[in-house]
Amino acid sequence: MQVFFLLEQVVNGLVLGGYYLLIALGLSLIFSVGGVVNLAHGAFYALGAYISLEIAKVLGFGAGAALSPIAVALLGMLFERFLLRRFYAADPILSLLVTFGLALIVEQAIRMIWGAAPLPASMPAGLKGPVILGEFMFSRYRLLLLAVVAVVLAGIWFLIHRTSFGRVVRAGIQRPDMVAALGIRLQPYMTTIVMLGVGMAALGGALFAPITVVHPAMGAEIIIVAFVVVVIGGLGSFWGVVLAAFLVGVVRGVTIHFVPAAGEASMYVLMFLVLMFRPRGLLGERIEKFE
Amino acid sequence: MIDKKAERVSGPSAGRRQLLQGGVAGALALAFPAIVRSQSDKIKIGHLTPLTGFLGALGEYAVMGIKIATEEINKAGGVMGRQLDVMTEDSVNPATASTKAQRMLDQDGATVLMGEINSASAKTIMQVAARNKRLFLQVGARSDVLRGADCNRYTFHVDIPVTVMVNAAGQALLRDGLVKGKRYFSLTADYLFGHDLAKGVKNFFTANGGSQIGDELIATDVTDFSPYLLKIRQARPDVVASNLAGNQVTNFVKQYAEFGLSYPIAGFNLNTADAWAAGDGNLAGIWPTVWHHELDTPGSKAFVAEFRRRYGKPPENHAWIEYVSLKIMAQAMNATKSTDTEKLIAYFESQAEFDILKARKGYFRSWDHQLMQEAYPFTVKPKGQAKDKWDFLQFGTAIPAPNQPLELIATTKEQNTCKM
Numbered sequence: 092m093q094v095f096f097l098l099e100q101v102v103n104g105l106v107l108g109g110y111y112l113l114i115a116l117g118l119s120l121i122f123s124v125g126g127v128v129n130l131a132h133g134a135f136y137a138l139g140a141y142i143s144l145e146i147a148k149v150l151g152f153g154a155g156a157a158l159s160p161i162a163v164a165l166l167g168m169l170f171e172r173f174l175l176r177r178f179y180a181a182d183p184i185l186s187l188l189v190t191f192g193l194a195l196i197v198e199q200a201i202r203m204i205w206g207a208a209p210l211p212a213s214m215p216a217g218l219k220g221p222v223i224l225g226e227f228m229f230s231r232y233r234l235l236l237l238a239v240v241a242v243v244l245a246g247i248w249f250l251i252h253r254t255s256f257g258r259v260v261r262a263g264i265q266r267p268d269m270v271a272a273l274g275i276r277l278q279p280y281m282t283t284i285v286m287l288g289v290g291m292a293a294l295g296g297a298l299f300a301p302i303t304v305v306h307p308a309m310g311a312e313i314i315i316v317a318f319v320v321v322v323i324g325g326l327g328s329f330w331g332v333v334l335a336a337f338l339v340g341v342v343r344g345v346t347i348h349f350v351p352a353a354g355e356a357s358m359y360v361l362m363f364l365v366l367m368f369r370p371r372g373l374l375g376e377r378i379e380k381f382e
Numbered sequence: 383m384i385d386k387k388a389e390r391v392s393g394p395s396a397g398r399r400q401l402l403q404g405g406v407a408g409a410l411a412l413a414f415p416a417i418v419r420s421q422s423d424k425i426k427i428g429h430l431t432p433l434t435g436f437l438g439a440l441g442e443y444a445v446m447g448i449k450i451a452t453e454e455i456n457k458a459g460g461v462m463g464r465q466l467d468v469m470t471e472d473s474v475n476p477a478t479a480s481t482k483a484q485r486m487l488d489q490d491g492a493t494v495l496m497g498e499i500n501s502a503s504a505k506t507i508m509q510v511a512a513r514n515k516r517l518f519l520q521v522g523a524r525s526d527v528l529r530g531a532d533c534n535r536y537t538f539h540v541d542i543p544v545t546v547m548v549n550a551a552g553q554a555l556l557r558d559g560l561v562k563g564k565r566y567f568s569l570t571a572d573y574l575f576g577h578d579l580a581k582g583v584k585n586f587f588t589a590n591g592g593s594q595i596g597d598e599l600i601a602t603d604v605t606d607f608s609p610y611l612l613k614i615r616q617a618r619p620d621v622v623a624s625n626l627a628g629n630q631v632t633n634f635v636k637q638y639a640e641f642g643l644s645y646p647i648a649g650f651n652l653n654t655a656d657a658w659a660a661g662d663g664n665l666a667g668i669w670p671t672v673w674h675h676e677l678d679t680p681g682s683k684a685f686v687a688e689f690r691r692r693y694g695k696p697p698e699n700h701a702w703i704e705y706v707s708l709k710i711m712a713q714a715m716n717a718t719k720s721t722d723t724e725k726l727i728a729y730f731e732s733q734a735e736f737d738i739l740k741a742r743k744g745y746f747r748s749w750d751h752q753l754m755q756e757a758y759p760f761t762v763k764p765k766g767q768a769k770d771k772w773d774f775l776q777f778g779t780a781i782p783a784p785n786q787p788l789e790l791i792a793t794t795k796e797q798n799t800c801k802m
Binding site for chain 1: 438442598604606608610612615632636640642656658659664698
């Protein structure tokens with residue numbers, strides 16, 4: 092029985108990992124291509140949740156979850172075009188400060204527009220409830236969420252590894268100077284990457300709104316986990332982030348099973364251990380510009 | 383929040399700026415002596431409450447409530463003819479709360495201190511009050527320890543403590559047969575208040591023939607409860623007890639509904655804002671409350687109407703409690719014709735009665751300084767019966783009953799270790 096309970100936590104951790112992945116993958120892409128740690132990533136996640144609720148009021152839950160990432164991606168375009176672009180070549184501390192400042196501004200703006208009190212959010216009644224498979228219990232909604240993550244993941248993988256767009260992006264991660272020498276401007280690619288990244292974060296916010304508290308500081312809560320996942324996974328590696336997200340979810344679940352009080356600390360211990368033995372993260376590639 | 387102190391010392395030209403400010407202030411004092419004098423005539427109240435973090439949403443309601451009370455009092459001529467000036471700041475965390483409280487007394491001219499929701503921050507402000515021998519009206523923190531082992535004669539507590547919440551929800555649980563012979567599994571907020579609540583809940587179940595089969599401590603920033611929900615299902619309890627706080631409660635009930643667990647919930651702490659944030663069809667169980675906007679008294683109705691007029695939504699219990707707390711403070715100052723700490727303490731300890739917009743008036747019990755007042759259990763209305771998104775709580779009848787003493791649901795002298 093004990094083994095079964097543990098297995099249930101492992102599977103549940105994998106589901107949770109899928110949700111972390113949605114936030115972390117964009118963070119990793121933006122960092123890999125632009126060399127910028129986007130501390131405002133959580134703010135886009137929060138905006139995704141809030142905007143989805145506004146859309147859902149008129150068009151329903153599904154439309155909210157589908158349209159809010161698009162709206163946030165457009166905001167992301169402005170963010171890249173007018174702010175982030177200025178800091179690719181600058182001292183990393185500047186982009187850290189700018190994105191951190193933006194995160195604070197967005198959080199306060201949300202507080203001014205929607206109030207500090209959390210907003211109510213529910214899923215359609217049909218999605219609620221458990222799915223019982225043998226002895227395992229899953230949340231029906233989270234299984235759906237996992238399916239959405241799988242589709243998004245497949246799409247991103249295809250884009251990066253099987254298209255000419257992806258070839259330029261991958262080349263840009265490793266040798267931006269060579270890409271420039273070939274006469275290709277990286278900037279439009281970077282705009283697209285930022286739009287995809289923050290769009291995914293917004294999708295995470297919209298999908299998690301029905302099962303978590305929608306409040307102004309929700310972005311600050313998620314950015315740390317996302318950052319830990321990126322560090323554990325390693326920069327520049329698509330599969331590294333995927334692996335790390337699932338690992339963090341599972342380690343948290345298993346830790347809560349055995350030592351509940353250490354549950355929230357587990358991911359930091361994991362990060363510590365990984366960095367001790369693999370300073371570039373699990374599958375991190377050697378990227379010359381960051382060495 | 384503007385931190386005046388930090389602003390003053392910042393910048394390379396602080397010296398010159400100070401000189402300028404001083405000069406301007408001096409010139410103004412010469413030009414408008416009357417204005418300057420009326421400024422210093424105000425009764426200043428240092429008000430600290432969490433505006434950010436996991437209790438920030440409640441703090442926002444607290445500020446709305448005290449604003450209405452301030453304006454009403456000032457419009458009616460103030461206190462002893464002097465206007466009230468409530469200086470509100472974000473208490474942030476226990477360490478910052480105590481620093482700010484000390485600064486408010488030392489530099490900002492605060493006569494008394496008020497506020498708080500976070501029990502840990504309330505504790506540090508209480509220490510500041512005792513050290514400076516100044517009054518602290520502790521409005522919204524609910525830990526028993528503050529009124530017990532940590533009590534001091536400079537602090538009075540308005541909100542219902544853990545014991546009262548457990549008794550209020552407990553009466554309804556006993557009525558529904560959810561205690562005797564039942565095995566319960568609890569989730570507990572991992573800080574001062576949560577630990578205190580868990581202790582009270584355990585005592586209640588043990589005293590009434592129930593038993594605990596599991597208790598998980600949950601960090602205050604946890605947003606995903608799924609591993610804990612699995613553990614609950616694995617333990618197969620009869621009742622799930624929630625000793626959570628703030629956003630935790632909302633996260634918990636939303637995910638409990640998401641996973642479709644069917645064990646009845648015995649909730650021991652819920653603020654109306656957390657319930658509203660849960661969203662349609664997510665909240666279940668039996669919970670206690672100190673006040674609710676549907677309370678049918680003339681005073682409450684008038685307050686709710688005024689609050690709705692201003693903010694377009696009904697008040698949360700923290701808005702109500704800040705509103706009545708300032709009225710309590712004003713009544714004490716008017717009655718003693720003084721802002722002197724000792725006189726105010728003597729007035730409160732005389733067990734003077736205060737209109738707190740409930741059916742029965744409240745009073746501070748002299749030996750442990752807690753406000754004796756009614757509390758209420760509530761359940762959730764069946765689906766389809768809610769009139770609007772604010773209206774899904776089925777408000778229970780007040781305890782204690784009208785013919786019983788208010789002290790019935792509070793800690794007894796044997797249970798409470800408070801020594802002033």
